[in-house]
Amino acid sequence: xxxxxxxxxxxxxxxxxxxxxxxxxxxxxxxxxxxxxxxxxxxxxxxxxxxxxxxxxxxxxxxxxxxxxxxxxxxxxxxxxxxxxxxxxxxxxxxxxxxxxxxxxxxxxxxxxxxxxxxxxxxxxxxxxxxxxxxxxxxxxxxxxxxxxxxxxxxxxxxxxxxxxxxxxxxxxxxxxxxxxxxxxxxxxxxxxxxxxxxxxxxxxxxxxxxxxxxxxxxxxxxxxxxxxxxxxxxxxxxxxxxxxxxxxxxxxxxxxxxxxxxxxxxxxxxxxxxxxxxxxxxxxxxxxxxxxxxxxxxxxxxxxxxxxxxxxxxxxxxxxxxxxxxxxxxxxxxxxxxxxxxxxxxxxxxxxxxxxxxxxxxxxxxxxxxxxxxxxxxxxxxxxxxxxxxxxxxxxxxxxxxxxxxxxxxxxxxxxxxxxxxxxxxxxxxxxxxxxxxxxxxxxxxxxxxxxxxxxxxxxxxxxxxxxxxxxxxxxxxxxxxxxxxxxxxxxxxxxxxxxxxxxxxxxxxxxxxxxxxxxxxxxxxxxxxxxxxxxxxxxxxxxxxxxxxxxxxxxxxxxxxxxxxxxx
Amino acid sequence: xxxxxxxxxxxxxxxxxxxxxxxxxxxxxxxxxxxxxxxxxxxxxxxxxxxxxxxxxxxxxxxxxxxxxxxxxxxxxxxxxxxxxxxxxxxxxxxxxxxxxxxxxxxxxxxxxxxxxx
Numbered sequence: 048x049x050x051x052x053x054x055x056x057x058x059x060x061x062x063x064x065x066x067x068x069x070x071x072x073x074x075x076x077x078x079x080x081x082x083x084x085x086x087x088x089x090x091x092x093x094x095x096x097x098x099x100x101x102x103x104x105x106x107x108x109x110x111x112x113x114x115x116x117x118x119x120x121x122x123x124x125x126x127x128x129x130x131x132x133x134x135x136x137x138x139x140x141x142x143x144x145x146x147x148x149x150x151x152x153x154x155x156x157x158x159x160x161x162x163x164x165x166x167x168x169x170x171x172x173x174x175x176x177x178x179x180x181x182x183x184x185x186x187x188x189x190x191x192x193x194x195x196x197x198x199x200x201x202x203x204x205x206x207x208x209x210x211x212x213x214x215x216x217x218x219x220x221x222x223x224x225x226x227x228x229x230x231x232x233x234x235x236x237x238x239x240x241x242x243x244x245x246x247x248x249x250x251x252x253x254x255x256x257x258x259x260x261x262x263x264x265x266x267x268x269x270x271x272x273x274x275x276x277x278x279x280x281x282x283x284x285x286x287x288x289x290x291x292x293x294x295x296x297x298x299x300x301x302x303x304x305x306x307x308x309x310x311x312x313x314x315x316x317x318x319x320x321x322x323x324x325x326x327x328x329x330x331x332x333x334x335x336x337x338x339x340x341x342x343x344x345x346x347x348x349x350x351x352x353x354x355x356x357x358x359x360x361x362x363x364x365x366x367x368x369x370x371x372x373x374x375x376x377x378x379x380x381x382x383x384x385x386x387x388x389x390x391x392x393x394x395x396x397x398x399x400x401x402x403x404x405x406x407x408x409x410x411x412x413x414x415x416x417x418x419x420x421x422x423x424x425x426x427x428x429x430x431x432x433x434x435x436x437x438x439x440x441x442x443x444x445x446x447x448x449x450x451x452x453x454x455x456x457x458x459x460x461x462x463x464x465x466x467x468x469x470x471x472x473x474x475x476x477x478x479x480x481x482x483x484x485x486x487x488x489x490x491x492x493x494x495x496x497x498x499x500x501x502x503x504x505x506x507x508x509x510x511x512x513x514x515x516x517x518x519x520x521x522x523x524x525x526x527x528x529x530x531x532x533x534x535x536x537x538x539x540x541x542x543x544x545x546x547x548x549x550x551x552x553x554x555x556x557x558x559x560x561x562x563x564x565x566x567x568x569x570x571x572x573x574x575x576x577x578x579x580x581x582x583x584x585x586x587x588x589x590x591x592x593x594x595x596x597x598x599x600x601x602x603x604x605x606x607x608x609x610x611x612x613x614x615x616x617x
Numbered sequence: 618x619x620x621x622x623x624x625x626x627x628x629x630x631x632x633x634x635x636x637x638x639x640x641x642x643x644x645x646x647x648x649x650x651x652x653x654x655x656x657x658x659x660x661x662x663x664x665x666x667x668x669x670x671x672x673x674x675x676x677x678x679x680x681x682x683x684x685x686x687x688x689x690x691x692x693x694x695x696x697x698x699x700x701x702x703x704x705x706x707x708x709x710x711x712x713x714x715x716x717x718x719x720x721x722x723x724x725x726x727x728x729x730x731x732x733x734x735x
Contacts, residue, residue: 179623230628231627231628238628438715439718440715440716440718441721525715526687526712529644529646531646532646532647532711533646533649534646535646
């Protein structure tokens with residue numbers, strides 16, 4: 048066995064938070080959006096490259112049902128949002144994946160569609176998973192109205208009045224998506240088609256562009272319906288109010304396995320955020336500008352969190368703690384003595400770590416990044432990867448065992464012989480091929496478990512390695528024990544990427560999938576997490592983001608922590 | 618991959634072929650390799666279903682085996698399936714790839730890898 052150990056990638060520098068600290072479910076489930084989040088990088092690009100938006104077609108009846116094509120021209124390419132809106136009976140409106148009809152169904156099309164394309168899609172898009180798509184379609188999605196808010200806004204505007212701001216703030220969106228499919232689903236374009244384009248190479252950029260365009264469409268749609276009802280009496284939405292409308296989203300388990308199946312990508316996401324944080328806290332001195340920005344975003348975050356109300360008791364209690372945390376931060380910041388000293392950003396982080404809840408700490412991280420755009424924004428360009436998970440058969444089994452001891456101690460310390468430590472299992476539902484989370488000792492199907500229990504599989508691999516007396520090669524080992532082939536290559540790959548693994552047991556009886564969802568959605572840039580159970584959450588996307596005609600001035604990127612426009616006036 | 622009704626994306630080929638491999642009896646790791654090979658076949662303009670259906674069927678019907686012993690005699694490495702069955706291509710393929718990767722730093726002239734029924 049002459050093979051050398053793989054070269055570890057020494058990316059966790061002294062000033063960075065450790066993977067042991069960051070990659071725990073409890074902290075991941077306390078994540079907040081940052082300026083590196085994917086919605087933020089998208090709107091920065093729109094502004095910087097001066098993308099042009101165009102309403103190419105809007106053929107809808109007086110109730111708002113019909114076909115629309117909204118187009119965005121980037122410096123090199125054009126993308127079109129093709130939307131079909133339909134009347135559906137209230138009893139047919141459900142956010143569950145098993146629904147068969149929706150208020151709106153839509154695609155992001157690569158280029159400008161021909162009449163033939165629109166006709167073909169009109170026969171497929173409304174059917175969603177039962178339809179069939181081509182590589183010209185980059186994304187497939189659907190959405191339902193918030194009936195209460197849509198009707199209220201249409202009605203008020205038709206009477207020449209603005210909507211009730213409290214009602215609007217309590218919902219936050221006119222429509223909510225219930226699925227957004229990309230990356231080759233149902234025949235749509237594979238990720239490879241767009242992964243080398245400058246505007247779409249970043250994570251989830253086409254999916255989020257789709258949602259961004261759809262948000263614009265929903266606002267235009269409600270204004271159109273109001274005009275049809277009210278005629279000359281009708282008014283448009285106040286721009287500040289329309290800016291405060293996002294797109295709702297109901298997210299369930301479908302997102303969770305993605306995080307486990309793409310460890311190198313997750314490493315890149317977290318590495319970017321942690322590198323950004325380490326750059327900020329390493330700053331010895333601060334400028335009046337950065338102090339002023341921090342103060343501004345701290346105020347915005349205070350308002351934002353004051354308006355964040357949910358029914359879930361656990362999340363409510365966490366929000367209350369976070370409100371206390373940010374009050375403490377504000378008091379700390381108001382003390383002149385604290386501001387005079389050097390290394391203010393590092394001291395803020397240490398203060399948060401010593402005194403705040405996990406949510407308060409992660410909010411502080413977001414605020415520290417928010418006030419240092421020039422220092423950190425370029426890191427958003429390196430949050431994707433083409434690195435695959437590969438086997439290294441020439442490694443010796445002893446070396447593999449050493450890697451386990453060195454990098455997977457967190458897994459080896461869990462006693463997987465305890466049945467409660469692997470009570471849960473992940474599987475695909477037969478009806479929709481959607482991930483589900485079962486109880487191994489109650490639900491059928493554990494024999495078809497998805498291979499996502501990394502900790503347990505590492506534990507079993509370690510046991511097996513110890514039972515082999517000869518120092519054979521990994522190639523020979525996996526030939527003799529093919530059941531370990533996938534976990535062996537995962538171990539060999541991720542040891543070079545320290546933020547790749549979730550350092551917790553995701554099949555534990557106490558595991559909360561909602562923690563995984565929040566982590567991923569925060570990287571998307573979502574806010575106002577509203578957990579409906581441990582299995583799914585509602586969120587709002589692009590709330591506060593500029594609409595296509597609002598990208599003016601330098602503040603178009605300063606939409607983090609949106610709060611109700613009325614509060615501004617107050 | 619084409620049929621009169623449907624064109625699968627590479628992502629769908631990866632998804633369905635991996636699961637077909639698991640369904641036929643492969644471990645998940647080998648099934649992933651099968652999925653990746655099928656994607657490569659499709660990306661090169663060929664139909665992976667037509668090319669791989671025989672070997673999947675053979676495995677599913679227990680005509681071929683996923684168990685083998687490997688012996689090295691001089692420059693020749695021989696993989697011998699157990700139970701008097703044929704060796705499944707879904708096992709032999711990854712095995713030969715692993716062998717090439719393992720030996721690439723110390724290849725001898727006339728090195729050979731073969732699968733042979735006992």
